[in-house]
Amino acid sequence: MPLQAMLNRTEFMNKLPIADMTMRCPPVAEYNRTGGGDQLGADIGVRLWQGDIILGRMTRAEAGEFEVLVDLVAQTGRAFRCFDIRRPYPLVYANGLGSLTGFSPVIHTLYPAELRELRIGGLPPLYRLSTGDYLQFAYASSPTRFGLHRVVTTGTADASGITPVMEVDPPIRPGAATGAAIELQQPWCKAVIIANSVQPNRTRQTISEGLRFSYVQSLR
Numbered sequence: 001m002p003l004q005a006m007l008n009r010t011e012f013m014n015k016l017p018i019a020d021m022t023m024r025c026p027p028v029a030e031y032n033r034t035g036g037g038d039q040l041g042a043d044i045g046v047r048l049w050q051g052d053i054i055l056g057r058m059t060r061a062e063a064g065e066f067e068v069l070v071d072l073v074a075q076t077g078r079a080f081r082c083f084d085i086r087r088p089y090p091l092v093y094a095n096g097l098g099s100l101t102g103f104s105p106v107i108h109t110l111y112p113a114e115l116r117e118l119r120i121g122g123l124p125p126l127y128r129l130s131t132g133d134y135l136q137f138a139y140a141s142s143p144t145r146f147g148l149h150r151v152v153t154t155g156t157a158d159a160s161g162i163t164p165v166m167e168v169d170p171p172i173r174p175g176a177a178t179g180a181a182i183e184l185q186q187p188w189c190k191a192v193i194i195a196n197s198v199q200p201n202r203t204r205q206t207i208s209e210g211l212r213f214s215y216v217q218s219l220r
Helices: 060-073
Strands: 018-021 029-033 039-043 050-055 079-082 106-110 117-121 134-139 145-151 166-169 189-193 202-204 207-209 212-217
Touching: 060 189, 060 207, 079 212, 145 189
Parallel strands: none
Antiparallel strands: 018 050, 029 039, 050 212, 079 189, 106 117, 117 166, 134 145, 145 166, 189 212, 202 207
């Protein structure tokens, strides 16, 4: 059966033998320095998650599978669900425990004037989110977009499963709505492989290594 245009985590990220990865959401800004040494800046673009993925050593048999997957996703119109392998779960539950079985986290409250603050509901009582944890939710329509954010201020859910007001980064984009489902386990963004960034494997005897590529978040 043909793979979908956007590969899910099982089909791509969780399958690849990733040896090294970077993931960040850098500012897109322009800066000027005054005569007094002050640095004045202004945002000039949309912040997007981006980075590099380097695959580890693989046998010739393994190389064939992973090379074709990367080449497939690198084609125009293809994408994959990208998550940070360093932090696939909230820090307190780094081994995947702290089960959310029976619970459905959602955006409880938004604060449009701030763009960076929300409350999460639907969590187990006393569920804890730490600085640096990721969370993901869908927003807008035609097309549906996927927001990926990191927790800035730690928060612990109360007995009703609702967190205090928490700051997240990057800012929440227009279209987010209360009641939207939140993903806390392997939270992801839609990403595409940057054109011409794929560097192929080099093979020595029976071992191949060096396959790598750069990616960037897509809001389309």
